[in-house]
Amino acid sequence: MSHGPINHGPQSHGSMSTPPVDVTPLVEATDIVKRYGPTVALADGRLTVLPGESHALVGRNGAGKSTLVAILTGLQAPDAGTVRFDGESAPPLADRDAWRRKVACVYQKPTVVPELTVAENLFLNRQPRARGLISWRRLRTEAADLLATWDVHVDPEARTAELKVEDRQMVEIARALSFGARFIVLDEPTAQLDNREIERLFSRMRALQDSGVTFLFISHHLQEVYEVCQTVTVLRDARWITTAPVAELPRSALVEAMAGESITEHARSRGTVTGAAPVVLDVRGLTSTAYDGIDLTVRRGEVVGLAGISGSGKIELAETLAGLHTPAGGSALLEGEPLPFGDVRAALDAGVGCVPRDRHEQGLVPGMTVGDNTTLSVLDRLGRFGFVGTDRRSGFATELIDRLDIRTEGPGQPVSDLSGGNAQKVVMARALASDPRLLVLINPTAGVDVKSKESLLARMDSAREDGTAVLVVSDELDDLRRCDRVLVLFHGRIVAEHPAGWRDHELIASIEGVDHG
Template structure:
């Protein structure tokens, strides 16, 4: 009797990937067997995306090996070899919206007749391909008319037509409703029976238990464990993601207990948009409230709505009794909202301007009259902000692009504080900064608390959330849990991942 283990369909061993001084993956390992539905899980920053980029040929590892079906991975430049081996389907549709389903399926390889596209043959081959894999989509429909679920199935069918039998699904359910999720899972099971293997990445652990046979956990850029899903209880899976001994101590707000009699400054009622639904929350003067959730939970979009960057479909938000003007950044700023966006490079800074220009962009009207800014006033305000936030700069006239990441983020925080806001909304305020800058930025949160500001902290970092009086957890766009100061790591992580940790 032959009991030899099957050759892995995909295998990565001892993978290391660095970006400058940052080690994104220190020990990446995974072994996916043929016919599996294999889950890859870990908190944000664990190294999942980096490992996927290596497994799909987007990045070459600095060390380690990648093999498919026992053979070395194709050379990085061999794009056709990679397409025949593996495909990744992302949560956002990767199709050309103006083209038909048939054209998307055979993009760049349309059947030709005398140098022209053979449209009849294209439609016939597309129909045959969709029928083969039981993908029920009209080949003549425009991709722009498809649902997210249908776009994902078209991408899977395209990959299968190229010969790939290893499909990476990266957060595939993030933009699907419950019925679409169940249909996707049904198609996954059917495709598995036809010889397709899946690597399934999700922040929703209940989906891992529903659709996967094996799970690999990454933590802090390293492999932690690989085990059959049936052999790993949910509590053990959360512990593997959180770290050994996580949650043994309670974390209290650094500012102490808030005043329960303090007036409510932010009052959100029934706020609804595509990424979130019926959100209700309040933040009192001097209170710091955290918003936690996966990248697809809607938390960042909710914060951007309160800052005037988005317009919801329904609901209201009042700041100090006045309605916030959704979709109007200037109006929200005038109403008293200070905002630190999630990406300082694309949303937070004007790289061609100076430190002083960037720090005072929100208060130009207070620095002069008739549209003219008085240089002495701007210099004085900038100097005060530089001292308050301990920004290491040569002076207000230094180009902001010359600053380190931590100091650049302090400039973004300075601009949010320059207008003395009544509500301070922070999205990933310490992302990508050094430890000293992180402490300095979080200290400013405590300053805002003492000043009576209402603070909303939206973050993936547990250290950012430890300073909060309460943390609300969003899951599939809804507030599903509230954790007062004193929560433990594993409790919050379980709620974020959709696990009833009971």
């Protein structure tokens, strides 16, 4: 994709006519930079939204979308760059009322108070009063008037907790409009909706556009961008890539913009695991609230990847196989024996090693040493009758430290002293310490430097060469490139399988739910 100039052209699906190009943008963010410590969350954020349009903001996980939204809604100040609303500078961060008159964001997680009524939520902290007391009659009347103004068909006296997701979203939009905001950010608004609810939401969005409301629409489902938006902006690697009319941007070009120049690269070639290799993990019909009817196998010496957007069910599936959850139905066999569910210790004893998704919350005991953390999974091997031999543990830990090239002063150093990359190596060392038959890796290289990432992936390769079956869940294409196969989950179901050699744009198209058929 060229980094061409911003160009607003014809709108898709016969929606509102395009505003003339000399119209003052309703929202304009220019040259936005935002850092969190050493992490650059946005290096070049840009966005120009014209009045009355639905403007899509897309990009892979980590592209910078959430950071840009936090800046556009006044939750964060940029380190550099400017934000303007209707040609005027954004309000000071402390002036929350001024921000509420400019912009509101409807998030996946509700920001309404579930136990209060719709009317109470609409006018929370600004209820109409008479003689110093809340006037409940006026509250109900004003709520009904507000809902009618924006054609929101919800009972003002209904408890918000009892509303359907789509109605709750409309209540949040009506509340934002009541402050005077005409720019609404919708963050993954369809994630919890079925197809009919999505179509109703889109109809309401079009009606609100006709009434002068402007939307920034954030979604991983690219087909929705083509259905409801007129313009799309792509972020990649914390930078603005392009802004273009949706009607003039083929889906393949949109995926290329999200994937980057590496779309021509092939995955590194792998020796094919033959069908004669014994099956280590055999999953049949596994079902829970997060995934449905999962069938998969992993053979000895095979690395199988699980990919998908957030909410696809991939992490919950991997955590189930590691003993963290109990599914509602289905089965999983590990070398012919039933895999224990809902019991991490039992899964470990059965031969499952796991690198969990969050090393801080799930992976490390911060008050313990490197040696303690690396050997937690094998204490029964290092002593008898509940006593652990100090020398044996130190020797075993030293072997693991050397094997994973953990940069530490020794087994006695507090694990909290280590860098992120070395801390993640400790988590990997513990997963490998028990010589697992199945190794489950969840975001194994998240938040580590390039050198540590390569070291961790080399350990994954070593495990495969030792005959271990490996299941790796990741948002990082570099992690998935080491796999023999990548299975893609979408809305809790496996929708595609890509053998080694896939191209980036092909995999991303599957992950984002784009149908090229």
